[in-house]
Amino acid sequence: MIKAILIFNNHGKPRLSKFYEHYTEDTEQQIIRETFHLVSKRDENVCNFLEGGMLIGGSDYKLIYRHYATLYFVFCVDSSESELGILDLIQVFVETLDKCFENVCELDLIFHVDKVHNILAEMVMGGMVLETNMNEIITQVDAQNKMEKSETRQPETIS
Amino acid sequence: MPAPIRLRELIRTIRTARTQAEEREMIQKECAAIRSSFREEDNTYRCRNVAKLLYMHMLGYPAHFGQLECLKLIASQKFTDKRIGYLGAMLLLDERQDVHLLMTNCIKNDLNHSTQYVQGLALCTLGCMGSSEMCRDLAGEVEKLLKTSNSYLRKKAALCAVHVIRKVPELMEMFLPATKNLLSEKNHGVLHTSVVLLTEMCERSPDMLAHFRKLVPQLVRILKNLIMSGYSPEHDVSGISDPFLQVRILRLLRILGKSDDDSSEAMNDILAQVATNTETSKNVGNAILYETVLTIMDIKSESGLRVLAINILGRFLLNNDKNIRYVALTSLLKTVQTDHNAVQRHRSTIVDCLKDLDVSIKRRAMELSFALVNGNNIRGMMKELLYFLDSCDPEFKADCASGVFLAAEKYGTDSLTSLHVTAVLSCVLAGSYVRDDSVPNLIQLITNSVEMHAYTVQRLYKALLDDISQQPLVQVASWCIGEYGDLLVSGQCEEEEPIQDEVLDVLEGLLVSNLSTPVTRGYALTAIMKLSTRFSSVNRIKKVVSIYGSSIDVELQQRAVEYNALFKKYDHMRANPNPNIAVITIHASNSTEAEMTDFVFQAAVPKTFQLQLLSPSSNVVPALNQGTVTQVIRVLNPQKQQLRMRIKLTYTHKGSPVQDLAEVNNFPPQSWQ
Numbered sequence: 044m045i046k047a048i049l050i051f052n053n054h055g056k057p058r059l060s061k062f063y064e065h066y067t068e069d070t071e072q073q074i075i076r077e078t079f080h081l082v083s084k085r086d087e088n089v090c091n092f093l094e095g096g097m098l099i100g101g102s103d104y105k106l107i108y109r110h111y112a113t114l115y116f117v118f119c120v121d122s123s124e125s126e127l128g129i130l131d132l133i134q135v136f137v138e139t140l141d142k143c144f145e146n147v148c149e150l151d152l153i154f155h156v157d158k159v160h161n162i163l164a165e166m167v168m169g170g171m172v173l174e175t176n177m178n179e180i181i182t183q184v185d186a187q188n189k190m191e192k193s194e195t196r197q198p199e200t201i202s
Numbered sequence: 203m204p205a206p207i208r209l210r211e212l213i214r215t216i217r218t219a220r221t222q223a224e225e226r227e228m229i230q231k232e233c234a235a236i237r238s239s240f241r242e243e244d245n246t247y248r249c250r251n252v253a254k255l256l257y258m259h260m261l262g263y264p265a266h267f268g269q270l271e272c273l274k275l276i277a278s279q280k281f282t283d284k285r286i287g288y289l290g291a292m293l294l295l296d297e298r299q300d301v302h303l304l305m306t307n308c309i310k311n312d313l314n315h316s317t318q319y320v321q322g323l324a325l326c327t328l329g330c331m332g333s334s335e336m337c338r339d340l341a342g343e344v345e346k347l348l349k350t351s352n353s354y355l356r357k358k359a360a361l362c363a364v365h366v367i368r369k370v371p372e373l374m375e376m377f378l379p380a381t382k383n384l385l386s387e388k389n390h391g392v393l394h395t396s397v398v399l400l401t402e403m404c405e406r407s408p409d410m411l412a413h414f415r416k417l418v419p420q421l422v423r424i425l426k427n428l429i430m431s432g433y434s435p436e437h438d439v440s441g442i443s444d445p446f447l448q449v450r451i452l453r454l455l456r457i458l459g460k461s462d463d464d465s466s467e468a469m470n471d472i473l474a475q476v477a478t479n480t481e482t483s484k485n486v487g488n489a490i491l492y493e494t495v496l497t498i499m500d501i502k503s504e505s506g507l508r509v510l511a512i513n514i515l516g517r518f519l520l521n522n523d524k525n526i527r528y529v530a531l532t533s534l535l536k537t538v539q540t541d542h543n544a545v546q547r548h549r550s551t552i553v554d555c556l557k558d559l560d561v562s563i564k565r566r567a568m569e570l571s572f573a574l575v576n577g578n579n580i581r582g583m584m585k586e587l588l589y590f591l592d593s594c595d596p597e598f599k600a601d602c603a604s605g606v607f608l609a610a611e612k613y614g615t616d617s618l619t620s621l622h623v624t625a626v627l628s629c630v631l632a633g634s635y636v637r638d639d640s641v642p643n644l645i646q647l648i649t650n651s652v653e654m655h656a657y658t659v660q661r662l663y664k665a666l667l668d669d670i671s672q673q674p675l676v677q678v679a680s681w682c683i684g685e686y687g688d689l690l691v692s693g694q695c696e697e698e699e700p701i702q703d704e705v706l707d708v709l710e711g712l713l714v715s716n717l718s719t720p721v722t723r724g725y726a727l728t729a730i731m732k733l734s735t736r737f738s739s740v741n742r743i744k745k746v747v748s749i750y751g752s753s754i755d756v757e758l759q760q761r762a763v764e765y766n767a768l769f770k771k772y773d774h775m776r777a778n779p780n781p782n783i784a785v786i787t788i789h790a791s792n793s794t795e796a797e798m799t800d801f802v803f804q805a806a807v808p809k810t811f812q813l814q815l816l817s818p819s820s821n822v823v824p825a826l827n828q829g830t831v832t833q834v835i836r837v838l839n840p841q842k843q844q845l846r847m848r849i850k851l852t853y854t855h856k857g858s859p860v861q862d863l864a865e866v867n868n869f870p871p872q873s874w875q
Contacts, residue, residue: 057260065296072262089560090524126529127489128449154213160289169329169365171398174391175446187319191282
């Protein structure tokens, strides 16, 4: 099971935080800080798997992360997930974001965090992998965005 | 009132903040504006206000006052509202708040909505955070959707069902009929989540597991199609057809094949096929291979297949990609017990990984190395592991020291004594990284390696001069000084040796230091006492001992008083102690959480011996190693036979009486010769 998906930048500023188990707001922030602390210490040429965070799940808990330019994508998982499989999943996620935002960069994530949530919701549900086919995900997301657009002939847009 | 600003505006504004305080101020201002807007109950802007609230929540600011607003959004007719409302519910709400139950009705309606995307939102939310009550109420709807032909909804319903089962395990039965034709789906998304659902059911219930074993042939077929199907643009990832689905199926096969011969046999071929045919130049191929290896190792596969699997892992160990090396080490660790010999073949590669720069890999390699140590390779392995202990990061030292010590104990032989003791000393000198309970074991070890006594006591004494804060080190050192102090000052050591008074200074220093625990003080006092038979400054020792006769620490006081008595009553023995009498002091300590009361120690010896038990220091052994009971036994052994003893401990622990019998045969030779 995926316990949490976090995206933050090189300074630890959160760009997306999704938790699939309940924690209090304080704990959530603590987890983000601790994860950033652990991940930012890592060299560029070490493996992408980390154990050691204590806040989520204790010992049955790994961090699987990828570093792209200014952003860290971190999936916090338990032992039921395949480490290499999750690495691939992160890749699919990033490629999907890239397609949806056309050469995605940190600013896109900053200003459209709700859209990122929507994309993620088509990939992971309840901590489990829902869909891994990039085209399928994009099709669903586009259709829903179209629905939103068609509703909004009024002064209501979210962002 | 002016229209509330858009999310984009808010983000832009916050980014201009130069300090945390400035940011906080902006947030508070906006929160106030949002609150007033909420009070106006304006539907038009609720959406954008909640979006802003979620953004602020992500940054770490409280947003709970928006919870009810999320519910209002969910109840709205507009998709845009529902989308943000459900997202807000997932981020801000959880089952601990009563508010969340109000969602149940909305979700129920939305599960039956005419638009699939609204149904999707409802399934998603229910599957993420539905409480047990909600799951109970809505399980029927989920089950219905599990049977729909709409693949978009079907895949979401499958995962939602997993959540329902996790929350309310009794409901698992009701999803059974719907699983009947899940695997005949063409849509990979549905297949994928169906396999997840089946996996969850099999893991939770042995009956389900038995029931679903009949699916093995179908799963094998699906996997085969994926491998053999050639290029399929729809599912292709780096040249492999839907690797995620392959991995999922392999995992389910693992669960179905475990402990079942027939199922294992049915999957042997496909596993061999995947293992040999998968393209390994990209990570996705390796992910499949890795999963295959894990499955092969877990089911009842034939030995040829197992060797194939371990060799694949061996190849992984040589891969340039660190991630691959990491998972290889992890898997080898899992299989080292069952396939020990096969893993031994890769020992040298594993030991090389100790020198890797990557912390995660080092840790894995260390754990695996310890698992591979045996009587044949102890010498070489110990060398590598000691080198590692010396040079590794502090975070490893505790576990490494522990491992080295255990290995030395298990496999060290007489001919390896010096290696053994060096290993042990390294552990002790690694300081507080050695666990407290290994102190007696260490002492036993040192006792047994007679020719190393001089070297050992000298090294430990030197270590004490540098640092007296690490209690296990200090305790072992004190004991050794007490026991072999004569060797320390006698000129047997190569380096400059201390004089008697210096040694006594060090020991007395331990007694008064704030860093010493009561247990350590006990060791120090006893050591000083023992030196009274080895050193000539008996008067000084007598003085120290008598001072502690009025110590506040009861343990120390007890010991001091007894030692004083020895000075007074048995001084005549000092001159020519009866060589036939062995004086044994037992120390009983209790590491459990409750104290042991009415503690009685009894001993019996063979007929040729005579036993005298002096009275114990107390009948209560305090909990958590907070003190010991000491008792002196004198054994007369005129025939100089090997000392053997049967001992019986009786005490009361947590209200119940306990009795423990044991035989002690390993008294060191010098105690009775």
